[in-house]
Amino acid sequence: MSFLQALINGISLAAVYALLGMGFVIIYKSMQVLSFAQPALMLFGGWWVVYFATIVSLNFYVAVLIAVVIAASSGLIIERAFLRPMVGKPVFAVAIMTIGLDLSIRVFAGNFYDVSPRSTGDPWGLSTFNLGRLILGHRRLAAIVVAVAVLLALLAFFRYSRMGLAMRAAAFDQEVALIQGVSVSAVFAISWALASVLSTLASLFINLDLGSLGPASYTVALKALPVVVIGGLDSIGGTVVAALLVGFAEALTGTYQAHLTPYVGQNFSQVVPYLVMFVVLLVRPYGLFGTREVERV
Amino acid sequence: MRLRPGLVTDYRADAGIFKSVTQRVWFGILLVLAVYLGGGGAIGPIRLSADMETLLVYAMFASIGALGLNIVTGMAGQVSLGHAFFLGLGAYTAAVLGGIEQTRQVLDPATGQQVTEVVLRGFGLDMLIWLPAAGIIAALAGLIVAPVATRLRGLYLAFVTLGLVFLGEHIFREAKTLTGGAGNGRPTAETRMLGFRFDEDGEVFGLWMSKQQKLFFLGLILLVVMGLAAKNLFRSRVGRALAAIRDRDIAAEMMGIPLGRYKLIAFTISSFYAGIAGALFWAVVGRLTAEGFSFLLSIKYIAMILIGGVATVSGSIMGAFFIVFLPKVVEFLAGLPGLSHVISKDPAGMINTFQFEQILFGLFIVGFLILEPMGLYGIWIRVRNYWKGWPFSY
Numbered sequence A: 001m002s003f004l005q006a007l008i009n010g011i012s013l014a015a016v017y018a019l020l021g022m023g024f025v026i027i028y029k030s031m032q033v034l035s036f037a038q039p040a041l042m043l044f045g046g047w048w049v050v051y052f053a054t055i056v057s058l059n060f061y062v063a064v065l066i067a068v069v070i071a072a073s074s075g076l077i078i079e080r081a082f083l084r085p086m087v088g089k090p091v092f093a094v095a096i097m098t099i100g101l102d103l104s105i106r107v108f109a110g111n112f113y114d115v116s117p118r119s120t121g122d123p124w125g126l127s128t129f130n131l132g133r134l135i136l137g138h139r140r141l142a143a144i145v146v147a148v149a150v151l152l153a154l155l156a157f158f159r160y161s162r163m164g165l166a167m168r169a170a171a172f173d174q175e176v177a178l179i180q181g182v183s184v185s186a187v188f189a190i191s192w193a194l195a196s197v198l199s200t201l202a203s204l205f206i207n208l209d210l211g212s213l214g215p216a217s218y219t220v221a222l223k224a225l226p227v228v229v230i231g232g233l234d235s236i237g238g239t240v241v242a243a244l245l246v247g248f249a250e251a252l253t254g255t256y257q258a259h260l261t262p263y264v265g266q267n268f269s270q271v272v273p274y275l276v277m278f279v280v281l282l283v284r285p286y287g288l289f290g291t292r293e294v295e296r297v
Numbered sequence B: 001m002r003l004r005p006g007l008v009t010d011y012r013a014d015a016g017i018f019k020s021v022t023q024r025v026w027f028g029i030l031l032v033l034a035v036y037l038g039g040g041g042a043i044g045p046i047r048l049s050a051d052m053e054t055l056l057v058y059a060m061f062a063s064i065g066a067l068g069l070n071i072v073t074g075m076a077g078q079v080s081l082g083h084a085f086f087l088g089l090g091a092y093t094a095a096v097l098g099g100i101e102q103t104r105q106v107l108d109p110a111t112g113q114q115v116t117e118v119v120l121r122g123f124g125l126d127m128l129i130w131l132p133a134a135g136i137i138a139a140l141a142g143l144i145v146a147p148v149a150t151r152l153r154g155l156y157l158a159f160v161t162l163g164l165v166f167l168g169e170h171i172f173r174e175a176k177t178l179t180g181g182a183g184n185g186r187p188t189a190e191t192r193m194l195g196f197r198f199d200e201d202g203e204v205f206g207l208w209m210s211k212q213q214k215l216f217f218l219g220l221i222l223l224v225v226m227g228l229a230a231k232n233l234f235r236s237r238v239g240r241a242l243a244a245i246r247d248r249d250i251a252a253e254m255m256g257i258p259l260g261r262y263k264l265i266a267f268t269i270s271s272f273y274a275g276i277a278g279a280l281f282w283a284v285v286g287r288l289t290a291e292g293f294s295f296l297l298s299i300k301y302i303a304m305i306l307i308g309g310v311a312t313v314s315g316s317i318m319g320a321f322f323i324v325f326l327p328k329v330v331e332f333l334a335g336l337p338g339l340s341h342v343i344s345k346d347p348a349g350m351i352n353t354f355q356f357e358q359i360l361f362g363l364f365i366v367g368f369l370i371l372e373p374m375g376l377y378g379i380w381i382r383v384r385n386y387w388k389g390w391p392f393s394y
Helices: A002-031 A038-055 A060-086 A091-110 A138-160 A162-172 A174-179 A184-203 A217-222 A224-231 A236-260 A268-283 B021-042 B050-075 B083-098 B127-151 B154-174 B211-235 B237-247 B249-254 B259-285 B295-308 B313-335 B353-371 B375-389
Strands: A128-131 A134-137 B102-107 B114-120 B202-204 B207-209
Touching: A002 A038, A002 A134, A002 A138, A002 A162, A002 A184, A002 A224, A002 A236, A038 A060, A038 A091, A038 A184, A038 A217, A038 A224, A060 A091, A060 A184, A060 B353, A091 B154, A091 B295, A091 B353, A128 A138, A134 A138, A138 A162, A138 A184, A138 A236, A162 A174, A162 A184, A174 A184, A184 A217, A217 A224, A224 A236, A224 A268, A224 B154, A236 A268, A268 B127, A268 B154, B021 B050, B021 B211, B050 B083, B050 B211, B050 B237, B050 B259, B050 B295, B050 B313, B083 B127, B083 B154, B083 B259, B083 B295, B127 B154, B127 B259, B154 B295, B207 B211, B211 B237, B211 B259, B211 B313, B237 B249, B237 B259, B249 B259, B295 B313, B295 B353, B295 B375, B313 B353, B313 B375
Parallel strands: none
Antiparallel strands: A128 A134, B102 B114, B202 B207
16 A cells, blocks of 8 residues: 555656656757756745735735746746856857856745745645545645646647747758757756746646745756656656656655665665666667767867 | 076976966965965954855865866866766755755654655764865866767767766755755855864964955965875976867877876766866855756856966966855946846846856956966966066067
8 A cells, every 4th residue: 555655746846846847848949058057046936926815915826927027037048147158159158057056046036035945835735635545635646737737838839830840940950040040048048947837837736745835946946957867858858758767766765764774874865866867878878868969079 | 597488497487386486486475375365354454244255265165176276177188068967966965964854744644644755965073174185076077077088089979978967966956865966055164273263263372253255265375285286296297197188189199198097087087077066165155055066167167277377277276266256246236326227236237247157257268268368377478578678678
């Protein structure tokens, strides 16, 4: 029974990782940049949910809507101010710059919170479903529903909308897309806005049991990085698979490790994503579904 | 001919550690200045405050760590976000070998007698043993990690080394009898070499020196030795191979440079430097906690080499000094009348000094990358070139 319970917990965890991970992938696909700033953007976006839902005490869904708008516009601003001047610079320089951005935003956003985590003011609380002897929290269910809905919406967006087509074209070949009249800078901007919105949505579920959010949630969000790497940096489908893999691995270790291997210490499940990443990368250096780089000298 | 700057007449001169007479003279002047400042009241009339001397000591040990990161990231181009792990490994090795064992009496439930239980392991060994050991253990870890690095490239390598930091932090947190875990942590190694104590004031060759001054000279000697060693590495066969790998790894491989072996060398040497730096830095701090070796520490070292200058020895040192002295600058800013209510020393304030410092790190990384990718070293080169041709701009 505890095995099935762990599987269900794993799926909901995977939903959070998938939400965060898709942001990384969208940015990577559109501008070949890996953004380390995602966790910080999550703290920033999440704060506005906390602010409007608990301090201004608006309806929770309205608060989320406002937070999404703020997150999208801050994503646009960050892209325009910091990422645009780096176009054409080495991949590493940009990656390290996003670390710098992350550091600054994290301090800035973390400052809004107190030392102790705050409730996001969501309506799910601690209520649960009972499915036979399995227990499923409402928040966990909501995480799964939101992640699936967002994933489908994104796929539809890329498949059917004009902008989605432009984004796919830019991801395929930037220069050719430019020649065909695609505004690549608009693609960059949209992808940052999307990533920022996705991480804001993820912030609602970052603590799946209590629904709280605080500066320490950062380390949870950072675990989306190994997820993206496992899936392959440029594959949305890969990210979903990797999120499930890591979610299961983490939930199962959380359930069994304390009895089976107590010598590796408490909270070992927190480093499991990194271990899975090591193993996967040793076998497949570009992740499970990543495109192999073709190098010319 | 001899006095024309930038003119190289033979290969030996081009590959020299010091490329010109000017460099040699500057090195000498800096060395004399350092000895004069460090000697304090004993040698010259100028005496730095103890606080300032401690910061200088920190900066010198951090420079050794930055040199290490610059060998693997600057020289060989393998971005490593895992430097904190190697620093931590060195620091904990030193603490275990050079620290003092702590025990406590506990009641054994089986026999009902008092037995001694080891709370913290420590062997109380001499610095001559723990210092090289810290370097060697870290180097061994580097040796183990390196094969992964030969298989991975670019961003993927950065992630694996990032994962290393989290795994390391977990181990440091959980191996409690060795590391003391998180929170209170454990005391570090004693800086005592063949009976000579670096952690107490005392007489050295008839000169009265404070403990900071003794540590200062230890740091100076080590920094000069390790700095010259790094400089020598950069100009050697290995250094040229690493530079080739950095510039284009596939081309390097096609020219017959075995990638695996040279990446292995780079990681091992880099980790050795990190181990030495970690051991000494935290020996001066006096206390080790697992939280100290987080991702933030890796970023700090990345910031050092980015701000200082990638793939240069002098850049590593400048960057380390810059980062170590940054808190002092922030403290000064916090004291200014206009800024004192924005940046407060009170942790509950709007932005406290520590947070402001972190924001500055971030902004400096971003700023240097956009505006001056060569770092402080690049600024120095531009200033030098300006005056070299002055008053002509060409």
